[in-house]
Amino acid sequence: MYDRFNRKIDYLRISVTDRCNMRCKYCMPDNNNIQWLKHKDILSYEEIRDITKYLVSKGIKKVRLTGGEPLVRKDIEVLVHMLAQINGLEDLSMTTNGILLASFAKKLKSAGLDRVNVSLDTLDADTFRKISSLGELNDVLEGISIAQKTGLNPVKINCVNSKYNTDQDIANVKAFGEKNGLQVRVIHQMDLAGGIFTTVEGGQGGNCTSCNRLRLSSDGRIFPCLFNNQSYDIRKTGVEKALALALNNKPKKGYNNQNQSFNQLGG
């Protein structure tokens, strides 16, 4: 399928929850004022499967599960299994903060997950804790190692270049990646409301000219663009109409998003 600027749209990022077991300063800065989505508004696994099946029948080939933190959603491997059965879906991946990955890797692989991206901004335990407020660096490193051994390959690293880490931190993560056969992508800190974003170093994100993605939020809205306020509520219009509206209103390039936070759209 194509949008109005003739960009081929074949990639769907699904935020399965806005919840997370970390509080990264550049994602959830204000720990006390987080407006969580109500559980009753969250899509069931069956709803996510049916929406994805329809979107795959229209041209989506790649699906990435995001959050918040996808591994905090109960029985996430059940959803992975459901999606892995969809004919025409060529690539099923997940972005995780890695805290729970060590205990989930095997289940995810056998459920049908192809690969994972793991967030890692530093190899210094104190800096890690300063950025994330919760969680242990060693759990993430163990998760990465077990994911590789389990075959969730290629394991890629998402390293956010923010005011909370240094060039040396990023250089260390890159060296760690080289040494362990991990592709490291550097994501420069983004600001949704301020409309600040750049292309991802070592990845495809942030390149509006060839943007191929749509986002599905955990409460059932299709977002044509991360840096735009528009979204189309599937529960109100039905998936067919929501998709058509998203393709016809996808902006040429991102601007800003005043209504959402990263934990609601999964970056």
Ligand code: SF4
């Ligand atoms: S800002 Fe919007 S159009 Fe640009 S790459 Fe991101 S999602 Fe695509």
